[in-house]
Amino acid sequence: MKIKKILLTTDFSEYANYALSYAAEFANAFNAEIGLLHVIEPIIAPTDFTWENYDIAELEKKSREYTQQTLEKIIKEKIPENIKAYPIIRYGRSFDEIIRCSKEDKFDMIIMSTHGLTGISHILFGSTAEKVVRKSPVPVLTVRDPGHKFEML
Numbered sequence: 001m002k003i004k005k006i007l008l009t010t011d012f013s014e015y016a017n018y019a020l021s022y023a024a025e026f027a028n029a030f031n032a033e034i035g036l037l038h039v040i041e042p043i044i045a046p047t048d049f050t051w052e053n054y055d056i057a058e059l060e061k062k063s064r065e066y067t068q069q070t071l072e073k074i075i076k077e078k079i080p081e082n083i084k085a086y087p088i089i090r091y092g093r094s095f096d097e098i099i100r101c102s103k104e105d106k107f108d109m110i111i112m113s114t115h116g117l118t119g120i121s122h123i124l125f126g127s128t129a130e131k132v133v134r135k136s137p138v139p140v141l142t143v144r145d146p147g148h149k150f151e152m153l
Helices: 014-030 056-078 094-104 117-126 128-135
Strands: 005-009 032-042 083-093 110-111 140-143
Touching: 005 094, 014 032, 014 056, 014 110, 014 140, 032 056, 032 094, 056 083, 056 094, 083 094, 094 110, 094 128, 110 128, 128 140
Parallel strands: 005 032, 005 110, 032 083, 110 140
Antiparallel strands: none
8 A cells, every 4th residue: 555645634623633643643654745635615695785894805815814824733733743744725615625636636545534414414415524435536534533542553
């Protein structure tokens, strides 16, 4: 098995942080690099008058700046220095962009948390992790239990 590039997804939640430890262990074991991906969902402004004083372009700019800073902070504080890691920002539907990024940037595997929708929303829409697992061209490691500590032997 050849793993040189790992795509690690994050939504900045605690659940995503659990997946990070798995990615770091894999990257260390295989001497691989990590692309840390966050997908910014499109801003859909309502047509009512409440949004007339908001500049959507400015909101998107601030969102990108926040995302870039947060990704860089995660890399600096949570990924060991001996592992090459870099931020990736995409725009669109999360599962589409994760799949597209894995193909375009030729990642060897995807690591992501399974935290997602529950109840009726889950039945109607499914989770991002489920869609990625079904459509991914590369292996996907999904991390579920935050109480389980990963140790590679």
